Amino acid sequence: MTALEKIHDIPVLLCAAEGKLIGSEADALDLIGDAMYQGARWVAVPVERLDESFFRLRTRVAGDIVQKFVNYRLGLAIVGDVSARTEAATALRDFVRECNRGRQTWFVADIGDLRERLKG
Numbered sequence: 494m495t496a497l498e499k500i501h502d503i504p505v506l507l508c509a510a511e512g513k514l515i516g517s518e519a520d521a522l523d524l525i526g527d528a529m530y531q532g533a534r535w536v537a538v539p540v541e542r543l544d545e546s547f548f549r550l551r552t553r554v555a556g557d558i559v560q561k562f563v564n565y566r567l568g569l570a571i572v573g574d575v576s577a578r579t580e581a582a583t584a585l586r587d588f589v590r591e592c593n594r595g596r597q598t599w600f601v602a603d604i605g606d607l608r609e610r611l612k613g
Contacts, residue, residue, distance in 0.1 A: 497531045501611050505570075506533035507604070508542055516544025516554060521561040528567055536562070537607055540573030548578045550585055559598050569598045570607050 494509040506528040515521060515538060528536045546552040562569040579586040592598040601607045 495527060495531075497533060500535075500608050501613075503535060503611050504531070504533045505535040505537055505607070505611070506531055507537045508539060510539040510541045512542060514544045515542050515558065516546050518557045518561055521558040525561060525565050525567060529565065533567070535568035535570060535607075535611070537570040537572050537604065540571060540575060543571065548575070548582070548585060550582070550588060555588065559592070563597055568596075570610075571598075571600045572603060572607065574602060575600055 494512060496507045496509075498505055498507055506524075508524070513520070515524065524536060524538070544554065546554045547558065548555070550556070559569060575585075575589060579589055589600045593600055599607070599610055601610060
């Protein structure tokens with residue numbers, strides 16, 4: 494289930510925590526298609542919706558999914574607490590930090606944090 498919401502005049506597709514796991518490029522493309530159909534410029538995906546392979550960087554799942562969003566010029570916000578995972582994996586911690594420095598992919602604690610980031 495998804496819902497389109499405008500945050501600071503930016504259309505954001507908010508994904509529900511329940512639903513099909515996102516763990517491949519094909520899954521990302523399904524989500525991108527839905528977002529583009531609804532006119533979204535950002536997609537907010539709860540951490541619970543991501544397959545565990547996303548958080549193991551050696552699988553390349555995270556990179557492949559992020560790259561699909563970049564290719565389609567859609568922002569991707571991963572919403573939820575990833576601290577336990579980043580504490581356990583230096584590479585993931587570095588990946589999250591680098592994503593958060595950019596303008597395309599962010600890891601945010603909650604929708605409130607996403608609202609702040611989208612402010613400007």
